Amino acid sequence: MIRRILPLVVGLLWASSAFAADVTLLNVSYDPTRELYADFNKAFVAAYQKETGKSVEIKQSHGGSGSQARSVIDGLQADVVTLALAYDIDAIAAKGLVAPEWQKRLTLNSSPYTSTIVFLVRKGNPKAIKDWDDLIKPGVQVITPNPKTSGGARWNYLAAWGFAEKKFGSADKAKKFVGDLFKNVPVLDTGARGSTVTFVERGVGDVLLAWENEAFLAQREFGKDKFEIVAPPLSILAEPPVSVVDKVADKKGTRAVAEAYLKYWYTKEGQEIAARNSYRPRDSEIAKEYEKSFAKVELFTIDDVFGGWTKAQKEHFGEGGIFDQIYKN
């Protein structure tokens, strides 16, 4: 009996792997983009087939932005990386896998879509959280991942810092503010999705600091009757960048497809897909069309307030940096 069934099962399992495309790309991305790239890849594959007649298959890998960069450095054969922040691609570039001037190769800092940091609160907003300074009130539990491992968490942290520096006017006061905020954080997950799960499913905390797209997704998955999105008046412009991994793409001979793949982001279709998945599109027409989907938030950039990622990373998240000092106390 078993002898007759076993080959059948094995055959079935193996048969499904028979499909092979002309070209295969591996896109190594960060945590919350799973749904975005599922959508985008489908559209690109169809468009590319139509234009060139070639079939292409896109493989995805998702994880914390920092650890994904680490994997690429350790030899994960990514043709393109689409990470949460420029610093992580800089780290890959530092090992010679990506050209140093990678961020200039595509327009708008190689960030075809943007996002920002918003608050996800429970229905009715019981703790009345409207702005960043509500987060340091006693008795408010804030959920955010660990800035050491998570790209989203670094944006969260910098957004809070930017707010405080603007409101109180000095870096010292900003440091105190962010310190107070982290005193209200009961648990630090390693990635953005982990924090969302902690807040949404385990019911821990009063407010989740989240990527705007992640907040919308949680609301879509679990219903508007359970969670509300609160957009603070001021937040950070998060620019998740994309790049071809030169060394891998050249070795595999996939550069042309990889470049076409990333450029597809800048088409109307690509921008529309970003907007549909609650990422803010760059294209002004699409942005206008989806205007109502996104709250009006005054956005500052990391270059304005922190002088770029390299500096921010070193000062705030490096060994013994400000985050370490804050979190120890």
Added chain:
Amino acid sequence: MSTQTTFVTPATRLQAYSSTADLAISPPSGRDASTRARSAVASKDLRSEPGPIRFIIIALAISFLTIFVVLPLLVVFASAFSKGITAYFAALAEPEALSAIRLTLLVAAISVGLNLVFGVIAAWAIAKFEFPGKTFLITLIDLPFSVSPVISGLVFVLLFGAQGYWGTWLQAHNVQILFAVPGIALATIFVTFPFVARSLIPLMQEQGTQEEEAAISLGASGLQTFFRVTLPNIKWGLLYGVLLCNARAMGEFGAVSVVSGHIRGETNTMPLLVEILYNEYQFVASFAIASLLAMLALITLVVKTVLEQRLDEGQTPRDELRDEP
């Protein structure tokens, strides 16, 4: 497992025909005596405890097991079938699920196969020969048990990663080990290595070398001796080791997670896919895969019990020889 891993003392080693499970407690006499002694000890223990205490102890054990073992298992199956049987099978038929099942089976086959060979060789060396550094070798075999799986994975990153010791050479020769099947198999082999060797060593030590010596003196070649004398003697212990090895190989998460690269539909094993699907709010799919792993655990448990009985019955070498054609 506890009695299986107990090493044989010189005294008990004399009783060639007793089973391994008895070793920890049996006095150096025949098998019947050991069984009698054991049951005497057991019934005395029970009689010496007053009824209520006995009741409390049993109740505690059962409720502990219910909360920590039975309930979680039930939750897995309940969640897997929460949207009906169609959704359950649809989730398992997803290309990503099939790919994960395929990869898990492949990696388990590779690592069980290799560990079977290595395990027998290692156990053979330790049980039948005397050589310097033997204790050290035994400790080495145990190493994967005491190392955290994440570290096991990182070791392979340090060796085979692009920045690792052999990384440059591997890259230059286009050999992909990390973030591909070879890396996953290596990590799995590492964490599952002790199982086969560990279940064989006590058994082989207990059996000694007399039968092999007899076979050889009667003119059998080395291979003949192995397949006709040694293998039949150890077959139940070997199966037991293979079973545990397989269960761990299919269920390994930590080490595999480090070396996998998480390429969807390519390098995700079943345990990894369970986590990914869970984080994507696809609870039915996640628990459907988890239920397969749970079923594997249940089957392993049943087969393990049967094998333990076989081992306990003390398959005497003479019986085994009679089975031979």
